[in-house]
Structure formats: structure tokens, C-alpha cells
Amino acid sequence: MRVLDALARLNAAYPWSHNAHYHAWIMRGLPRRFDRALDVGCGAGDLVRLLATRAAQVHGIDSDSRIIDAARAATAADLPVTYAVADGGSYDRGGPYDVITCVAVLHHLPLGAALSHFRRHLAPGGTLVVVGCAREDTWVQHLLGLVSVLLNPLYGWARNRGRRAAAPPLAMTAVTRQPDVPYTELVREVRRILPGARLRRRLFWRYTLVWRA
Numbered sequence: 001m002r003v004l005d006a007l008a009r010l011n012a013a014y015p016w017s018h019n020a021h022y023h024a025w026i027m028r029g030l031p032r033r034f035d036r037a038l039d040v041g042c043g044a045g046d047l048v049r050l051l052a053t054r055a056a057q058v059h060g061i062d063s064d065s066r067i068i069d070a071a072r073a074a075t076a077a078d079l080p081v082t083y084a085v086a087d088g089g090s091y092d093r094g095g096p097y098d099v100i101t102c103v104a105v106l107h108h109l110p111l112g113a114a115l116s117h118f119r120r121h122l123a124p125g126g127t128l129v130v131v132g133c134a135r136e137d138t139w140v141q142h143l144l145g146l147v148s149v150l151l152n153p154l155y156g157w158a159r160n161r162g163r164r165a166a167a168p169p170l171a172m173t174a175v176t177r178q179p180d181v182p183y184t185e186l187v188r189e190v191r192r193i194l195p196g197a198r199l200r201r202r203l204f205w206r207y208t209l210v211w212r213a
């Protein structure tokens with residue numbers, strides 16, 4: 001218990017976003033230039049602003065109006081970016097999209113329906129990238145989870161350059177929830193709805209999924 005308490009105190013002192021950690025990886029997997037992108041559950045808009053460095057137009061949607069206000073406030077007016085308060089599982093405007101991203105949001109949505117919805121709204125040749133959270137239900141994932149528990153404070157310390165943070169980053173103020181779909185069920189649904197998708201279990205309680213239409 002003492003070790004866990006110490007880890008929790010360190011994590012609170014040196015917070016960092018497990019989601020933003022994957023943004024650079026997402027960008028590496030996308031084309032140099034693309035036309036239209038949609039970020040589903042965009043939170044404070046960090047990824048939206050990154051996508052805007054390569055896209056003609058990026059649209060960020062989130063069901064939480066408070067975080068959309070924060071995203072708008074953090075986005076320079078000259079970026080090709082728009083935001084809307086909307087449900088990511090049913091939003092059907094502005095498509096088809098060349099890129100759809102969805103970071104730490106899929107577990108907020110009905111899984112099968114959301115994957116089918118994203119597939120329908122991708123342009124031919126378009127790319128869907130999901131960074132997601134699933135319930136750990138195999139020993140490999142439990143092991144990755146354990147390694148993550150130990151690495152988390154080290155990463156946090158390094159990312160904060162050894163300085164205690166006064167407050168967590170804005171992105172970490174977005175709504176969160178615990179995933180209830182087990183990873184093995186997620187794999188089954190992905191294979192059924194997005195054949196050929198590349199799915200990998202990652203550190204820091206995340207998996208990644210890439211599918212090209």
C-alpha cells in the first residue's frame with residue numbers, strides 16, 4: 001500500500017497525458033498532406049491542431065461543450081480548424097474524411113456501431129487511427145499494465161523536466177471513463193468490421209488501431 005501511495009503522489013506531482021504521448025506516432029503514420037480530417041472526441045484540441053499542420057481542413061467534435069470552448073480558445077484563428085459539440089457515434093456532417101482519428105474515446109461509444117460509422121465516413125484510400133483503452137483480460141496485457149505502473153512516474157518526471165506541475169495539462173481535464181469492453185472482444189469486433197486492421201496492445205493502458213479504406 002505504501003508503494004502504491006508513493007506512486008500515486010508522484011503521478012499527481014508530475015502529470016502527463018497518456019493520449020498526447022501517442023500523437024507523434026499518429027502523425028508519423030499519416031500522409032504528408034491530406035484534405036479533410038475529423039478528430040472524434042477531440043478534447044482540448046491538441047491533436048486537431050497537429051493535424052492542421054498537414055490538412056486542408058480539420059474538424060474536431062466532442063460531446064462536452066466545456067472542453068470544446070477550451071479547444072476553441074487554445075486554437076489560433078488562422079488555422080484551418082472548426083469545432084462542434086456533437087456525438088462521435090452518430091455525427092455525419094462534412095464527410096467523407098481522408099483521415100479520422102479517435103484518441104481515448106472509442107470506449108465511450110457503442111463499439112460495433114461506432115466502428116461501422118467511422119468506416120462509412122472514410123473516403124476511399126482514407127485512414128482511420130484509433131488510440132484506445134480496453135479492459136485488460138489476458139496476461140500479456142496485465143504484464144504491460146504492470147510495466148506501465150512502474151514507468152508512469154518516471155515518464156512523468158522526465159516530461160515535466162523534474163519540476164512539480166502546478167496543474168495537469170488542459171488535455172487532462174477532459175471527461176474520462178473506465179473501459180468496460182475486454183480487449184479480446186475488441187479484437188473480435190475489429191476483425192469483423194475492419195478486416196485487415198493493424199491492432200497492437202501498447203504501454204500506458206492503450207491499444208492502437210490503423211485501418212485504410
Ligand SMILES: C[S@@+](CC[C@H](N)C(=O)[O-])C[C@H]1O[C@@H](n2cnc3c(N)ncnc32)[C@H](O)[C@@H]1O
Nearest residue numbers: 019041042043062063064087088103108174175
Ligand atoms: C479521455 S478524453 C480524450 C480527449 C482527447 N481525444 C485527447 O486525446 O486528449 C475523452 C473525450 O471523449 C469525449 N466524449 C465522450 N463521449 C463522447 C461522445 N459520445 N461523442 C464525442 N465525444 C465524446 C469526452 O468529452 C472527452 O473529451
